[in-house]
Each structure stands twice: as structure tokens, then as C-alpha cells.
Amino acid sequence: MAAVRGGFQRSKRLKLQVFRTVVLLAAGLFFLVPIAAMFEFSTRGVGDKPRTLEAWQLIGTYPDLVAAITASLELAAITTIVMLVLLAPTMVWVRLKMPRLSPIMEFICLLPLTIPAIVLVVGLAPIYNWMGNNFSDSILTLSFAYVVLVLPYAYRSLEAGLAAIDVKTLTEAARSFGAGWLTVMWRIIVPNIRSAILNSAFLSVALVLGEYTIANNLLYNNLQVEIAFLGRANAGVSIAVAVASLVFAFVILVVLSFFNRGRGRLQLADLQQVMRTERG
Amino acid sequence: MPERTGVEVRLENLKRTYGPVVALNDLSLTIAPGELVALLGPSGCGKTTALRLLAGLEEADGGRVVVDGKDVTGLPTNRRNVGMVFQAYSLFPHMVAWENVAFGLQMRKVGTEERKKRALETLELVGLEKYANRFASQLSGGQQQRVALARALAIRPQVLLLDEPLSALDAKVRARLRDEIRRIQLEVGITTLFVTHDQEEALAIADRVGVMQGGHLEQLGPPVMVYSRPATPFVADFVGLTNRIKGTVRGGAIDIRGASIPLVDPTATAGPAVALIRPEAVTLTSDGEMEAGPLVGTVIAVAFLGATSRVTVDLGDTTVLAQVATSAASQHPAGSKVRLTLRPDPVLIQREEAAPATS
Numbered sequence: 001m002a003a004v005r006g007g008f009q010r011s012k013r014l015k016l017q018v019f020r021t022v023v024l025l026a027a028g029l030f031f032l033v034p035i036a037a038m039f040e041f042s043t044r045g046v047g048d049k050p051r052t053l054e055a056w057q058l059i060g061t062y063p064d065l066v067a068a069i070t071a072s073l074e075l076a077a078i079t080t081i082v083m084l085v086l087l088a089p090t091m092v093w094v095r096l097k098m099p100r101l102s103p104i105m106e107f108i109c110l111l112p113l114t115i116p117a118i119v120l121v122v123g124l125a126p127i128y129n130w131m132g133n134n135f136s137d138s139i140l141t142l143s144f145a146y147v148v149l150v151l152p153y154a155y156r157s158l159e160a161g162l163a164a165i166d167v168k169t170l171t172e173a174a175r176s177f178g179a180g181w182l183t184v185m186w187r188i189i190v191p192n193i194r195s196a197i198l199n200s201a202f203l204s205v206a207l208v209l210g211e212y213t214i215a216n217n218l219l220y221n222n223l224q225v226e227i228a229f230l231g232r233a234n235a236g237v238s239i240a241v242a243v244a245s246l247v248f249a250f251v252i253l254v255v256l257s258f259f260n261r262g263r264g265r266l267q268l269a270d271l272q273q274v275m276r277t278e279r280g
Numbered sequence: 281m282p283e284r285t286g287v288e289v290r291l292e293n294l295k296r297t298y299g300p301v302v303a304l305n306d307l308s309l310t311i312a313p314g315e316l317v318a319l320l321g322p323s324g325c326g327k328t329t330a331l332r333l334l335a336g337l338e339e340a341d342g343g344r345v346v347v348d349g350k351d352v353t354g355l356p357t358n359r360r361n362v363g364m365v366f367q368a369y370s371l372f373p374h375m376v377a378w379e380n381v382a383f384g385l386q387m388r389k390v391g392t393e394e395r396k397k398r399a400l401e402t403l404e405l406v407g408l409e410k411y412a413n414r415f416a417s418q419l420s421g422g423q424q425q426r427v428a429l430a431r432a433l434a435i436r437p438q439v440l441l442l443d444e445p446l447s448a449l450d451a452k453v454r455a456r457l458r459d460e461i462r463r464i465q466l467e468v469g470i471t472t473l474f475v476t477h478d479q480e481e482a483l484a485i486a487d488r489v490g491v492m493q494g495g496h497l498e499q500l501g502p503p504v505m506v507y508s509r510p511a512t513p514f515v516a517d518f519v520g521l522t523n524r525i526k527g528t529v530r531g532g533a534i535d536i537r538g539a540s541i542p543l544v545d546p547t548a549t550a551g552p553a554v555a556l557i558r559p560e561a562v563t564l565t566s567d568g569e570m571e572a573g574p575l576v577g578t579v580i581a582v583a584f585l586g587a588t589s590r591v592t593v594d595l596g597d598t599t600v601l602a603q604v605a606t607s608a609a610s611q612h613p614a615g616s617k618v619r620l621t622l623r624p625d626p627v628l629i630q631r632e633e634a635a636p637a638t639s
Contacts, residue, residue, distance in 0.1 A: 169368045173370040174383070183387070
């Protein structure tokens with residue numbers, strides 16, 4: 001009987017393993033085939049010429065492209081930081097002090113999801129026009145618009161993180177032991193929603209690096225605008241940059257996932273040594 | 281852990297409302313230095329609000345909180361010297377046990393080595409020094425609450441606040457930890473406010489028990505007094521089991537089916553009333569063929585509780601609970617006839633039109 005049950009479980013495990021492998025392969029192919037095709041296109045020689053990395057080598061020779069890449073990376077960083085600094089404390093505060101406002105906050109944060117980017121541009125254009133004339137016309141001002149754009153994704157991610165911990169009790173516990181609000185936020189809340197913060201950061205970075213509509217319509221040259229422009233002049237370089245940006249996003253994901261790993265444990269032995277020294 | 285002397289805590293005419301709901305209605309309570317007072321009451325009676333006001337987690341609409349002679353009513357919680365154990369598991373999940381315990385010390389700018397030493401000392405006090413390097417997720421519920429207790433004690437607070445710290449634990453762990461809390465509280469000598477809805481818990485460990493209802497104290501006194509001399513029908517009802525038996529008041533006593541029981545308040549006016557009688561004040565006898573009588577009934581259920589058993593007797597128009605030694609209860613199986621004898625202890629009465637027979 002036990003042998004039959006053991007055999008059944010082994011067979012079940014094997015089926016599950018096969019299913020997982022098939023799903024992994026299918027998903028992997030779904031993502032990798034287009035990237036491989038793009039890579040193949042970007043290394044294709046002209047006419048009868050052999051395969052070449054010329055398009056990749058040319059990336060650095062387009063000053064506008066380098067500037068666009070730099071601007072997009074700066075935009076991604078600024079957007080992520082501003083979003084986190086604005087959103088995370090606000091969400092914690094609403095959760096603790098004004099829970100009745102939660103649905104309103106959720107509605108406001110999710111609103112950009114329902115408004116097409118082109119419609120956002122119509123609303124943002126006069127503001128950017130005014131900012132350009134009176135404040136600055138730097139491409140980095142796009143980060144204001146991007147913060148709005150990433151709100152729904154960041155909100156969802158942070159909300160999931162905050163829902164997974166008892167924010168009220170942890171905050172009250174920390175406060176009762178003498179912690180101020182900044183300490184509560186930095187020492188108690190943030191470490192416990194680290195995954196959510198990293199996820200929202202990644203989503204923001206990915207979104208900003210892939211954004212085209214707003215930048216193009218407000219006449220700013222970010223990475224995607226430059227790729228589209230290059231596509232008309234040199235398709236090989238354009239595709240090479242597109243592949244590079246995808247790989248870059250993938251690398252960020254991997255790096256962030258490493259940040260998310262558990263930290264090392266502090267050693268009890270050290271503590272006991274301290275005690276022995278004190279007593280001795 | 282060094283010896284400490286507790287401080288006096290006074291809650292003076294505290295008021296707190298949440299919209300139309302009155303959570304605290306002129307609550308006044310003085311806790312003597314080193315005393316453990318348990319606030320007991322049903323959900324919504326205001327006991328947790330009182331504790332939160334003392335902790336500084338809520339603001340009072342009126343009244344004062346005085347700790348060691350100082351008015352701390354306006355102080356935020358992080359500037360009051362209180363240690364608190366919460367109902368929900370409240371250990372910081374990203375810190376190991378000793379880091380949790382050391383957190384309050386770190387906030388008080390205690391040096392690293394001293395912090396570690398005191399954290400481990402306090403963990404020793406709760407018997408968890410071996411678990412110092414474990415995260416909350418690696419500890420059982422009881423262990424987590426013991427670490428939380430150590431965390432609260434490590435800062436050497438003036439007042440220890442326990443907000444139903446045992447309610448999430450299973451019965452056996454609850455009983456053990458309850459005794460442990462009392463042992464540690466006595467050892468440390470800290471003034472403690474313990475909030476619970478579990479009467480057994482409150483009666484078992486408190487120096488004094490305060491029974492609350494509707495935002496005010498119904499009775500405050502030693503556990504024995506609260507149990508055996510309830511000040512109000514609510515206290516009699518809420519603390520322990522109570523039989524409600526109809527009778528007639530006359531001359532400082534109540535006549536219940538021919539038995540005359542003295543009243544707590546002998547000046548009560550004559551007339552019909554309901555007597556509140558504890559099950560242990562009812563004894564059972566049976567002697568062969570028993571004729572029908574006002575206090576003769578039929579046993580309809582016997583509940584085994586260990587050393588004692590609870591016998592439910594049907595008197596025809598009402599049922600009465602009797603708590604007797606299990607050996608005595610075994611002589612009265614379900615279906616047998618018994619005669620009830622009511623111990624002539626002074627009883628409380630209630631003027632009720634239609635009181636339930638038993639609660």
C-alpha cells in the first residue's frame with residue numbers, strides 16, 4: 001500500500017516537474033525569440049557581408065543617442081526617487097491616520113492608468129510650455145509627468161507590501177519605545193516593505209526607459225524617441241539600442257532581486273561573549 | 281535585572297469619544313506603585329482605550345494622565361517612559377529577537393555593548409536567551425509574546441502596559457505565560473496595567489481587578505471581592521456564572537421558594553426581584569423518594585470540569601446551575617431528582633421584569 005502511494009506521489013511530482021519545465025520553456029521562448037531575432041537583425045551584414053557587430057559599435061558614435069540614454073537613465077532615477085519619497089510615506093500616513101481616505105487615494109493613484117498617454121500630453125503641454133518659459137526646459141522636468149505615469153504601478157506594489165504587514169501595530173510598538181516618525185519610517189516600515197519598494201522601483205525604471213509618447217509629443221529626446229528616430233536613419237543601430245535597453249532592464253531586475261535577498265544573521269556567539277566578558 | 285520601584289499612575293476623569301460613541305466616560309483610576317491592575321470588560325467597554333491613553337497612543341478629550349506625579353497627558357507616546365505588549369504579534373519582523381529587545385535601548389542612545397548586554401539579560405528573564413538570534417517567524421506565538429515582554433521591560437519603563445497579550449495564544453500556553461508575566465512583574469516590581477476580556481486571566485494575576493462597562497468602572501477591587509461581592513448586577517453577570525432566580529424581597533432578605541437569603545443591601549424595598557446567586561452557592565442533596573417541592577428538581581445535564589462539575593437542574597419554571605465537587609456530582613446523574621439548598625450568603629438583586637432564568 002505504502003509502495004503504491006509512494007509510486008503515485010513520484011509520478012505526480014514528475015508530472016508537475018514536466019509541466020513546470022514546459023511552462024518555463026514556453027515563457028522563455030516567448031520573451032527570448034523576439035530578442036534573439038532583434039539581435040540577429042542588428043548583427044546582419046549588408047548584402048553578402050558576413051555577420052558584424054558594427055551596429056553595436058556605432059551606438060557610441062551618435063552623440064544624440066548617448067545623451068538620450070543618459071537622460072533616460074537620469075529620468076528613471078529621479079522619477080523613482082521622487083515617487084518613493086512622495087508615495088511611500090503618504091500611503092503609510094493615510095493607513096495610520098486617515099484610513100477613510102484610502103479609497104480616494106487609490107482612485108487618484110490609479111487614474112493615470114485609465115487616461116491614455118496622448119490625452120495626458122494634451123493636459124501637460126501648456127504646463128510644460130509655461131515651465132519651459134519660466135523655469136526650465138530641461139528634459140529632466142519630464143520626471144514630473146513620469147511620476148504621475150508610474151503612480152498606478154507603484155501604488156499597487158507598495159499597497160501589496162503594506163497589506164502584508166501590520167503597519168499600525170509595528171508603528172505603535174516602535175513609537176512606544178521612543179522612535180520618532182522618521183525612525184519609524186526608515187527603521188521599521190521600509191525594511192519590512194523592501195520587496196514592494198524594489199518592485200515599484202523596478203516598474204518605474206522599466207516604464208520610464210520604455211516611455212515614448214509623452215517625450216515625443218512634448219518634443220523631448222529620450223531613449224525611445226531617439227531609437228525611433230534612428231530607426232529611420234540606421235535600422236541596425238536602432239535595433240541594437242532597443243536590445244541593449246531590454247537587456248539593461250533585465251540586468252536591473254536581476255540586481256534588484258539580489259538586493260531583496262535576506263541579510264546575514266548576527267551572531268549569538270558575539271552576544272554571549274559580551275555577557276561573559278561583563279560577568280567575568 | 282536590577283530591582284526597581286514602581287511609580288504611581290493616576291487616570292483622572294478621562295473622557296474619550298469616537299463620534300457619537302463614548303469610549304471613556306469620566307474614568308478615574310489610581311494604580312499604586314508596583315501594583316498590577318487588570319481592566320476587565322466586554323468588547324467596547326473602553327478598557328483598551330484607557331490603556332492607549334496611558335500609553336499616549338490616543339489623545340484624551342478630557343481628564344489627565346499622571347505618572348509618578350507628572351502630568352503626561354500632552355506628551356506623545358515616544359516621550360513617555362512606558363513599555364507595552366500588544367495583542368497582535370508586534371515584533372519587528374526584520375530584526376532577530378535580541379535586536380527587537382534592544383530597539384528601545386537604541387532609541388534611548390544606549391551604547392552598543394550595553395544594549396546587547398541588557399537585551400540578553402532581559403531575554404534571560406523571560407527564559408529565551410537561546411532564541412536571541414531568531415527572527416519572529418522562527419518563534420512560536422508564546423515565544424513571540426515573551427520576546428515582546430522582554431522588549432517592553434528592557435527599557436526599564438515606569439509603567440508596563442499589557443494589551444490582551446495572551447488572547448492570540450492557545451489555552452495551555454496562555455495559562456503558563458500568564459503565570460510567568462505575574463512572576464516577572466513581581467520580580468521587577470513594575471507598575472502594570474493589564475487589559476483583558478478573559479476573567480480567569482484577570483482574577484488569576486491581578487492585585488486588583490477593575491470591571492468596566494460603557495466607559496466607566498463598575499467595580500475596582502481585589503479579585504476575591506470582585507468575584508464574591510460583586511458591586512453591581514453587571515459585575516455579577518460578567519465575572520463568573522450567575523443564576524438568576526425570582527423571589528420576593530421582604531425585611532432585608534429575599535424569599536426564594538421558601539428559602540430566605542440575606543441581601544447585600546438590606547435596605548432594599550420589598551417586592552418581586554431576581555436574586556443573583558453563584559453556582560457554587562447551590563448544593564445538591566438526594567434522599568431516596570423525594571416529594572415534589574419548590575426547590576426539588578430534575579438533573580438535566582452534568583458537565584465535568586475536572587475537580588468540580590457543573591450540574592444543571594430543571595425546577596420546572598426555571599433552570600439552576602450548581603457547581604459541586606465531581607465526587608458529589610457523580611451521585612446525581614442526569615434524570616435523577618435532587619433538592620437544592622441555597623447557601624445563605626448575602627446576594628445582589630435585580631429589579632427586572634423579564635430576566636433570563638440563568639446566565
